[in-house]
Amino acid sequence: xDIGFIGQHIWNGVMLGVIYxxxxxxxxLFFGVLDVIKFSHGDVLTLxxxxxxxxxxxxxxxxxxxxxxxxxxxxxxxxxxxxxxxALIARYLVLPLRNAPPFITLLITLMVGTVIRESIRLFxxxxxxxxxxxxxxxTESWHLGSFTLRVDTLILVVVGVAVILLVHMLVNHTRLGLxxxxxxxxxxxxRVMGINFRWVVLATFGLGSGLAAIAGLMNGLYYSEVxxxxxxxxxxxxxxxxxxxxxxxxYGAILGGFLFAAIQIATVVVLPLPSAYKDVVAFCxxxxxxxxxxxxxxxxxxxxxx
Amino acid sequence: xxAILGKKFGVTLVCAALVAGFTCAANAAExxxxxxxxxxxxxxxxxxxxxxxxxxxAVKLHNAKPDSKYKFExxxxxxxxxxxxxxxVATRAAADKNIAVIIPHYCSAVxxxxxxxxxxxxxxxxxxxxxxxDITYKRKTREMHRVSATLINQNxxxxxxxxxxxxYRRWAAIYDTTDYGxxxxxxxxxxxxxxxxxxVGTFGVGADQQDFNxxxxxxxxxxPEIIYFAGLTPLGIRLLNQMAxxxxxxxxxxxxxxxxxxxxxxxxxxxxxxxxxxxxxxxEKLPRGKFFVTEYAKQKYNETFEAYGPYAFTAxxxxxxxxxxxxxxxxxxxxxxxxVKDYDSIVGKITFDDYGQNINPTTTKYVVQxxxxxDWDDSEYKTGxxxxxxx
Numbered sequence: 001x002d003i004g005f006i007g008q009h010i011w012n013g014v015m016l017g018v019i020y021x022x023x024x025x026x027x028x029l030f031f032g033v034l035d036v037i038k039f040s041h042g043d044v045l046t047l048x049x050x051x052x053x054x055x056x057x058x059x060x061x062x063x064x065x066x067x068x069x070x071x072x073x074x075x076x077x078x079x080x081x082x083x084x085x086x087a088l089i090a091r092y093l094v095l096p097l098r099n100a101p102p103f104i105t106l107l108i109t110l111m112v113g114t115v116i117r118e119s120i121r122l123f124x125x126x127x128x129x130x131x132x133x134x135x136x137x138x139t140e141s142w143h144l145g146s147f148t149l150r151v152d153t154l155i156l157v158v159v160g161v162a163v164i165l166l167v168h169m170l171v172n173h174t175r176l177g178l179x180x181x182x183x184x185x186x187x188x189x190x191r192v193m194g195i196n197f198r199w200v201v202l203a204t205f206g207l208g209s210g211l212a213a214i215a216g217l218m219n220g221l222y223y224s225e226v227x228x229x230x231x232x233x234x235x236x237x238x239x240x241x242x243x244x245x246x247x248x249x250x251y252g253a254i255l256g257g258f259l260f261a262a263i264q265i266a267t268v269v270v271l272p273l274p275s276a277y278k279d280v281v282a283f284c285x286x287x288x289x290x291x292x293x294x295x296x297x298x299x300x301x302x303x304x305x306x
Numbered sequence: 307x308x309a310i311l312g313k314k315f316g317v318t319l320v321c322a323a324l325v326a327g328f329t330c331a332a333n334a335a336e337x338x339x340x341x342x343x344x345x346x347x348x349x350x351x352x353x354x355x356x357x358x359x360x361x362x363x364a365v366k367l368h369n370a371k372p373d374s375k376y377k378f379e380x381x382x383x384x385x386x387x388x389x390x391x392x393x394x395v396a397t398r399a400a401a402d403k404n405i406a407v408i409i410p411h412y413c414s415a416v417x418x419x420x421x422x423x424x425x426x427x428x429x430x431x432x433x434x435x436x437x438x439x440d441i442t443y444k445r446k447t448r449e450m451h452r453v454s455a456t457l458i459n460q461n462x463x464x465x466x467x468x469x470x471x472x473x474y475r476r477w478a479a480i481y482d483t484t485d486y487g488x489x490x491x492x493x494x495x496x497x498x499x500x501x502x503x504x505x506v507g508t509f510g511v512g513a514d515q516q517d518f519n520x521x522x523x524x525x526x527x528x529x530p531e532i533i534y535f536a537g538l539t540p541l542g543i544r545l546l547n548q549m550a551x552x553x554x555x556x557x558x559x560x561x562x563x564x565x566x567x568x569x570x571x572x573x574x575x576x577x578x579x580x581x582x583x584x585x586x587x588x589x590e591k592l593p594r595g596k597f598f599v600t601e602y603a604k605q606k607y608n609e610t611f612e613a614y615g616p617y618a619f620t621a622x623x624x625x626x627x628x629x630x631x632x633x634x635x636x637x638x639x640x641x642x643x644x645x646v647k648d649y650d651s652i653v654g655k656i657t658f659d660d661y662g663q664n665i666n667p668t669t670t671k672y673v674v675q676x677x678x679x680x681d682w683d684d685s686e687y688k689t690g691x692x693x694x695x696x697x
Contacts, residue, residue, distance in 0.1 A: 005527045008552070012519035128347040130540055132572060141553050146526065148553035223516060224547045227349070230516075268520035274510030275521050276483045 004146030013258070013265045015153055015222065018160030021257030022215040023238025024245065025167060026208035028253040031242070032184045033204045036094055036105045040113035041212055042235025044082055044089075047116050048213030049133070049226040050124060052078040056134050071136045078213045086209025087202040095201060113235075120228040130227040133220035156218050163214055167207070168250055180204055184248070233279075240286045246296025255297060260286075337377045338634040340365070340625055341399035342618070343392070343410035344435070346384035349540040352568035353412045356612030357434055358382050361409060363602055364622035376634065378626055381405065385416050387538075392416035393423055400427035406634040407432060407625035412614060413538070414438035414457075414486035415513075424449045430639045432621040435614035437562060437585075438489050442663040448640050451658055453624065453651070454617045455667030457490050460562055460583035463669045465497035468559065468581070472694060474532045477505045478525045478556070480545065481536035482513040490536035490561050506530050513541065518548045525554065531696050532557040539564050543572035550576055557581070557695040566613035570677050579687070579694055580674045586653050587670045588681055589616045594652040613679075620651040 023045065030038045052074040059070050089112060097105050121127045137152035171177040179200045182190040191197045219234070220226040241260045245252025263285050267278040289297070342361040344354035365380045383399060385392035392411065399408045400423055407430045411417035417436035424431045425447050433441060433452040437460075442452050468474045477498065481487035488510070495505055507528045509521045522545075525533065533549075533556050535542055542564040549558070560569075560582035570577045589595035598619055602611050611619075624646070625639075632638040649656040659665045671682035675692070686692040 002527065005523060008523045008526070009520065012523060016517060016519070128349070129351055130349050130543075130572075143553060148551075150551050150553075153551065223544065225516075225544065229514075233516075264517075265520045268509075269524060274483060276510050276512040276515065278520075279512075 017258035017261035024241035024253035027242040029208040032248040039110040042231030043113040043116040045212040045216040046231035048082040049216035049220040082213035083206035083210035086205040090205035246298040252298040345387035355609040356615040357618035360615035360619040361622040387413040389419035396420035396423040400429040415484040434618040434621040451662035455585035461493040469501035469503040478507040478530035479534040483510040546576040
């Protein structure tokens with residue numbers, strides 16, 4: 001195989017991995033801080049993309065045609081509204097059930113996800129159909145032999161990696177991050193030390209849901225399409241990625257996301273199976289990995305999370 | 307006692323007279339139910355809604371005729387292009403004996419799954435769009451009929467035309483792994499083997515798959531001259547978008563599943579030059595097609611009639627014409643459907659063979675030119691002013 005094609009496959013994998021990793025990081029943040037699995041994460045992602053699309057269409061009506069202004073408005077509105085929604089879900093649905101069995105929270109968030117998904121389908125005009133997502137980024141291509149690089153893909157990968165790094169910095173090098181980590185490690189002691197527990201939880205859910213909005217927009221920009229069911233599969237993949245990496249560990253989530261993308265692509269490239277089987281193969285690998293390392297690849301050695 | 311009896315008798319007489327009167331009045335314009343089934347929601351709904359509108363139009367036009375014996379009422383059901391949902395709604399329609407004829411399915415995967423339901427309930431069926439051969443040809447049934455063609459001929463014409471006239475030689479194929487995509491691909495592959503054309507790579511993909519970058523990168527490496535795609539509109543649009551992202555310049559060839567406005571609208575400029583075969587010349591070119599186009603326009607529907615709208619109109623009109631002749635009895639309708647020969651319709655003459663399949667397909671080559679599907683023979687590609695990719 002020509003080096004250019006190998007590069008192209010790797011590049012495709014990187015792009016896919018960035019989206020998966022961002023979803024997985026969200027799952028891991030929620031789990032790390034509150035030991036909950038928030039299954040509405042994928043649908044928040046979809047809603048973020050739809051808010052972005054609606055913002056774009058609104059701006060078109062208002063004759064705001066500058067792609068840069070459109071992009072900024074789409075990003076801002078989508079991220080802020082989803083962060084707010086995430087905090088709302090935490091405040092009114094997750095926190096009150098803190099002392100209930102964990103599966104209740106899981107069930108509640110699953111239902112919230114279904115409500116979001118079906119609401120998009122029913123209330124967005126023509127919501128059952130895939131919607132064309134605007135091309136807000138430049139689409140010029142560079143050809144290096146058999147390797148083709150489009151500027152928008154490059155921007156998406158760079159932004160995705162930067163966002164993941166920022167989250168990492170935020171968690172490890174800021175006061176908020178310190179508070180998040182303290183709550184993750186031992187919420188009771190953290191409270192005694194004067195950390196506002198409720199505020200930290202809301203901030204974490206806001207952060208995770210804002211990340212979901214970015215992932216949703218990236219997904220829309222990359223595939224030029226959004227669909228009310230986008231989030232379902234992404235959530236399952238993101239959650240699996242977080243689990244194989246080690247739920248509660250940011251590095252694990254990133255590793256899991258890229259690993260999942262790599263398996264999917266390798267299935268198509270290497271195995272003589274119809275490529276429709278790529279998800280089957282990828283999830284089988286997840287099962288095998290979990291059988292050998294139930295705590296994930298970067299499992300928790302100590303009680304430290306996040 | 308006598309008086310009471312007499313009173314009772316009188317009441318009975320009045321009742322009988324009333325009932326008879328009502329029956330007579332009802333006979334004057336008895337309402338007969340028909341069922342239309344198609345994907346009214348979901349990613350293929352553009353085609354489903356276009357078909358539904360066309361069927362509705364046929365009913366409206368018929369009901370407006372002063373001399374018709376029956377008034378018709380159309381029930382529209384949504385199969386969502388999903389076999390499991392299709393079986394549910396098919397059962398609902400077939401089990402309702404008040405529904406005289408069922409006009410079902412755009413998606414082949416759904417139609418293949420529902421054949422058994424219709425035969426079990428001996429419900430007269432005229433399929434309006436789905437093209438998989440098994441729907442009529444897998445076994446002989448009394449119930450199944452189809453006005454649209456099977457997918458066999460379009461693949462034969464495609465293989466001959468693209469290797470002959472256009473001299474393409476190296477193909478890669480992407481097909482969805484539903485009955486529809488697999489069957490399309492197997493026929494094309496079979497006919498391609500009879501030509502100098504060669505298949506260098508094949509990829510079966512999920513019908514709702516989103517990412518094709520891995521498959522397309524592999525295709526880019528195989529460097530085919532032309533990519534054959536067997537699947538429906540949403541997947542076709544995704545593929546074109548991702549081909550552009552990877553800088554793949556091969557010619558794109560679809561099947562009847564992407565013919566329609568939804569595809570050119572969704573794919574925009576990328577659709578230019580896409581080739582596909584479809585079972586009929588453009589409807590406005592047919593002797594009675596203009597009538598349909600004008601009447602459809604008058605209704606001011608939100609959706610266009612799409613590729614198979616004329617067939618939905620034809621199937622509905624045929625059903626109503628037969629009921630006018632033999633009445634709304636399912637057994638009699640089935641007998642009449644078995645004898646349909648040279649029935650004059652907006653898509654040309656309809657004749658059902660022993661399997662209920664219309665045997666008059668006029669496969670036509672189509673190409674997208676300036677955002678419209680155009681008969682190849684009328685296009686600038688035919689005259690040589692524009693050229694397909696790599697020619």
